Amino acid sequence: MAATKRAPAGAAVLRGDITAAIRNAVMHELAEVGYGRLSIEAVARRAGVGKTAVYRRWSNKLEMVLEIVSGVAERSVPMPDTGSFESDLQLLTFIVSKALQHRIASQIIPDLMAEAARNPKIAETLNKALSKHQRAVGETIVGQAVARGELPAGTDPEMAVDLMLGPLYWRLAVLRTPIDDDYLEKLSASVTAALRAGSPAQ
């Protein structure tokens, strides 16, 4: 984060509380008006700062939105280590399902997806941010499970995450139907069974 970097000689120090206020304002503006109609001016007004405070941190709207949204997406999915693969999955599905149902996320995500369909730069940055984090989470929880002897060596971490994230995204962000704890439990059990049966020699 820019605010925690040591400022080079002669550069202004960026105050962390102002950065946080701007990030917060961007998320709220995105949810309210969408990417297309979001303006730096409205962001600055909502954050209670001048436009220069925004431009000191990001050079344009696209860069600002992508950096902030990617950061939130990454931070909202933890790396669980509960001692068993199935409970790691249960914890992950619980947190991801809460995040996808969050009022702000459920406005921002479809809007950015629509922008991504039109703008390859947005598509590429979102894809990179999501894939990188998805790969890291998958490798960690599958690696732990293989080490514990719960899953066969050679289990594909990306398929593991796709099988878990895909149904949650489909149900919550596409169909927009609520899901309950039973569903999350059943999903975690299904994914575990799918991976246990997976041949290590793929």
Next chain:
Amino acid sequence: MAATKRAPAGAAVLRGDITAAIRNAVMHELAEVGYGRLSIEAVARRAGVGKTAVYRRWSNKLEMVLEIVSGVAERSVPMPDTGSFESDLQLLTFIVSKALQHRIASQIIPDLMAEAARNPKIAETLNKALSKHQRAVGETIVGQAVARGELPAGTDPEMAVDLMLGPLYWRLAVLRTPIDDDYLEKLSASVTAALRAGSPAQ
């Protein structure tokens, strides 16, 4: 379809070729300019008909788009009956993955999802069209598999479809990364294993 209905006495007969031309024009306009900027005028012009030809079939833009897109979504997913559950899944995943990668679909879907996030009427109609068809496909292929003794009685058809559709949607419509036949085969095998392990006493 309106064109195949018997016209009531005194009503004009709706020509099927004109209805088809309008449907086609709507899909192309949606892909090009998106729902927000789509106009009945541009649709009529592209279809080579007058605006009244459109209004004779649908009373407004929202109704027209929802009826046409729901119809395409339903028709693009078949009811396979190949003789084994895993090959039914392979055929389904193949067709769904082609549909999601189609140039027009990959423009229209994110755009309608963004509209759905803002307009509950759109969200509800899309949800109904997708859920109804998803349920029918799931019940058919799981029912066939239970009858063949491939899956335990009581297997949840909706979970079966979520596990198959979710990862495809996530990878193709959200991450926008290509997938190959290996992935489809692995996915079908994973979903089959997940459901075989499912306890019938849920």
